[in-house]
Amino acid sequence: MLSIQAFLRVLFGGEDRYHMHSTAMFLLNFLTGARAEFGPTWNLVLGLDIINTVIVLFYLWRIWREKPGAPAVKHDRA
Amino acid sequence: MGILSQRRNQMLLTAWSAWLVNYLDRTKTAALLPLIVASLAMTKEQTGWVMFAFFICYAGVQPLAGFVTDLVGAKKTLALSVGAFSIFTWTMALVNNWDQLLIRNALFGIAQGFEVTAGSRLVATWFPMRTRGRAFAFHQTAFTVGSIVTPFIVVPLAGALGSWRWSFMIVAFFGVPVLAAIDHFIVDRPERDLRVSQEELEYIFGADELAKKHGNVMDPTKAHSAEELPPGERITPYREIFLNRSVFLMLCAGFFQLLTNWGLSTWLPTYGVRQLKMPLLLAGSLVSIFYAGQFCGVIAGGILSDKVFGAKRTPIWLFGGAVASFVIIWASTFQSGVPLWEIYLSFFIAGWFMTWAPIGQLFAPYLAELLTPGAVGRSLGIVMLGAMMGSAAAQPLTARLIIQTPTGQQYWPVFVMFAICAMLTSLCVAGMVEPRVGRTYLGYLFSGKKELSRGASKGF
Numbered sequence: 001m002l003s004i005q006a007f008l009r010v011l012f013g014g015e016d017r018y019h020m021h022s023t024a025m026f027l028l029n030f031l032t033g034a035r036a037e038f039g040p041t042w043n044l045v046l047g048l049d050i051i052n053t054v055i056v057l058f059y060l061w062r063i064w065r066e067k068p069g070a071p072a073v074k075h076d077r078a
Numbered sequence: 079m080g081i082l083s084q085r086r087n088q089m090l091l092t093a094w095s096a097w098l099v100n101y102l103d104r105t106k107t108a109a110l111l112p113l114i115v116a117s118l119a120m121t122k123e124q125t126g127w128v129m130f131a132f133f134i135c136y137a138g139v140q141p142l143a144g145f146v147t148d149l150v151g152a153k154k155t156l157a158l159s160v161g162a163f164s165i166f167t168w169t170m171a172l173v174n175n176w177d178q179l180l181i182r183n184a185l186f187g188i189a190q191g192f193e194v195t196a197g198s199r200l201v202a203t204w205f206p207m208r209t210r211g212r213a214f215a216f217h218q219t220a221f222t223v224g225s226i227v228t229p230f231i232v233v234p235l236a237g238a239l240g241s242w243r244w245s246f247m248i249v250a251f252f253g254v255p256v257l258a259a260i261d262h263f264i265v266d267r268p269e270r271d272l273r274v275s276q277e278e279l280e281y282i283f284g285a286d287e288l289a290k291k292h293g294n295v296m297d298p299t300k301a302h303s304a305e306e307l308p309p310g311e312r313i314t315p316y317r318e319i320f321l322n323r324s325v326f327l328m329l330c331a332g333f334f335q336l337l338t339n340w341g342l343s344t345w346l347p348t349y350g351v352r353q354l355k356m357p358l359l360l361a362g363s364l365v366s367i368f369y370a371g372q373f374c375g376v377i378a379g380g381i382l383s384d385k386v387f388g389a390k391r392t393p394i395w396l397f398g399g400a401v402a403s404f405v406i407i408w409a410s411t412f413q414s415g416v417p418l419w420e421i422y423l424s425f426f427i428a429g430w431f432m433t434w435a436p437i438g439q440l441f442a443p444y445l446a447e448l449l450t451p452g453a454v455g456r457s458l459g460i461v462m463l464g465a466m467m468g469s470a471a472a473q474p475l476t477a478r479l480i481i482q483t484p485t486g487q488q489y490w491p492v493f494v495m496f497a498i499c500a501m502l503t504s505l506c507v508a509g510m511v512e513p514r515v516g517r518t519y520l521g522y523l524f525s526g527k528k529e530l531s532r533g534a535s536k537g538f
Contacts, residue, residue: 033174037117037241045247049168052250056161059257063157 085265085274086204086282090213092259093197094220096160099252100193101224102231103163103186104132106249107170109229113242114179124176130470131180135187137466140195144459147195148452149297151266152203155196155455157257162189164253171246194462195455198442202451203310204268206282207389210443215380218439222373225343226366267296269309283309298452307452314450319457324448324510328436331506332465334499335399335435338406341472341496342428343368345489352487354421355414367422371429376439378430383440391444392512392519398434399504403497405431410493435503436510437465447513468499 038045081087107114108129115125147155166186173179197217205213232245239245265271268282279288293306298314301307319325343365350361379394387393409424433439441461445454479495481488508520515522516530 034172034243037243045171048247048251049172052164052168052254055254056164056257059254059261060157060161063257063261064154066153 084278085263085271086213086268086278088263089200089204089265090216092256092263093156093200094217095256095259096156096193097197097217097220098224099160099163099256100190101221102228102249102252103167103190105225105228106232106245107132107183109232110236110242110245113236117242118173118176118179120176120179124180126473128176128180128183129473131184132187133466133470135184136191137463137470139188139191140462140466141456141459143192144195144455144457144462146192147199147455147459152196152199152455153260153264153266155192156200156264157260159189159192159196160253160256160260162186162192164250164257167246167250167253171243171250191462195458198445198458199451199454200264200266202442202446202454203266204282206284207443207447209384210446211383211389211391211440212380214442215376215439217442218376218380218433219373222369222376222433225369226373267308279309296452298450310450311452312450314453319449319453320460322448322457325445325457325461327506327510328441328444329461329464331395331399331435331503331510332437332461333468333471334502334506335432335437335468336465337468337472337475338402338496338499338503339432339435339438340469341476341492342406342425342432344473345476345492346425349489349492350421353414353489354412354416355486360418364421364425368425368429371426372433372438374426375430375433379434379439383443388514389443389447390512390514390519391440391447392507392510394434394440395436395507395510396504396519398431398438399500399502399507401434402428402431403500403504406493406497406500410490410497432500435500436507437462444513448511 035042082091111125114120120128143155162185166182166189170179170182170186173182198214201210201214201217232249235245235248236242265274268274268279269288287309291305291307291309291311293301293308295301295306296308298307298311299316299319301311301313304313307313346364346368347358347361350356350364351358354361375398379398383389383391383394405424405428409421409428412421412424436444441458442454445457445461449457475495476492479491481491509518511517512519512522514529515527517525522529
């Protein structure tokens with residue numbers, strides 16, 4: 001974790017960007033416990049999450065872009 | 079294959095699957111809670127807040143969900159709910175402390191709140207009155223099946239893979255085939271579906287209604303004449319939906335019903351262990367017996383409503399609360415040493431008849447027939463708001479009424495409260511208009527089975 005903190009300090013350019021650094025650390029800490037529990041399968045977990053999300057977003061995009069259909073012509077018997 | 083080739087049945091099976099995955103998540107969170115609590119080092123109070131967040135957000139979002147369902151369409155609303163199920167389920171696998179879990183459960187309650195109004199609206203729109211009761215009964219079996227089978231899926235998964243988190247990772251994918259089915263099979267209205275046959279449309283609407291109505295005004299509150307509406311719908315202004323005695327009484331009945339239902343199903347294992355001195359496994363089986371009773375009750379109620387009562391809905395509800403009340407009073411007398419078959423029988427019957435109530439079954443057919451299928455989402459949203467408040471109130475009320483004695487806890491005051499609530503459910507139903515006869519069902523019986531027209535009835 002220490003090396004990650006050092007890396008973030010370099011990345012965000014010192015104390016004047018401290019708030020950005022803090023945000024990034026928060027996100028890292030957010031996942032730390034779960035990461036420890038998943039252990040060596042962590043990358044598999046992230047891969048599955050991404051696949052799941054992409055499929056879900058694809059279907060939501062497909063379904064929500066559908067325009068409401070007109071009544072089918074064959075049923076219009078007036 | 080004949081049954082599944084009908085478009086309405088394909089739609090019903092898809093809505094059933096969506097309702098199943100909805101309950102899958104609720105039940106799996108509860109089933110894995112002991113593991114989650116230990117893993118995140120949560121206190122009892124924090125656990126209570128996490129569960130409360132789900133119920134209060136689920137209840138609060140219902141009116142909005144009803145509006146979205148009616149105005150955007152049931153297909154989009156259902157897809158949104160199932161998509162959120164999939165994504166929130168895997169995010170649950172990554173939580174690290176109780177406040178992350180609380181936020182996730184609150185968001186989950188909001189997302190899941192959109193399912194019930196969408197599924198109900200679809201069944202109400204796609205099935206004719208004479209089979210709507212049975213179709214909706216099938217839809218409602220999903221919550222009983224989900225509640226019964228989920229612990230047998232998620233607990234072994236967590237055990238085999240070494241963490242409760244893996245159960246969530248795997249169950250998150252259950253929503254994907256349901257989303258694909260929604261995309262492929264669901265169309266909001268039968269007459270707008272290019273794959274439906276003419277015969278099936280005539281079965282759903284009747285040939286006369288189909289020939290008469292070709293309107294494009296999808297919202298029955300906005301139409302000025304019947305011809306502007308699609309088949310199966312009638313003009314229903316907002317005041318008829320929201321200033322409606324029967325809708326208000328249904329809300330009250332739902333409050334008392336869900337208070338009893340969720341109170342019983344949540345506290346049964348603790349009652350079994352503390353009052354009846356049963357082993358934990360046996361006490362846990364009381365919940366399965368209760369839900370097995372609900373499964374049978376849902377199916378029987380739908381068949382009886384359609385076949386025996388001629389598509390009348392309120393007789394089933396009148397009967398349900400009253401019978402459940404007596405059975406719960408019987409169960410309140412049980413002490414340690416009562417034969418197991420007697421305990422099982424009482425909670426099986428209690429489960430059966432607690433589904434014979436306005437939020438257990440037949441609510442979509444009832445609202446479609448009282449108002450119109452196009453207003454089921456909005457009216458049900460209001461009713462569900464009140465009903466879910468009952469389920470949220472059940473937990474603290476039950477906890478407060480348990481008596482501590484030198485020999486252990488006593489639950490009889492809790493059971494008396496549940497029995498009173500079950501009876502109040504039936505009393506509320508007694509004041510609701512039965513759409514088939516245009517008056518309350520008791521009024522219809524006492525008047526020598528005289529029917530009133532829709533306009534003559536004050537309850538519409």
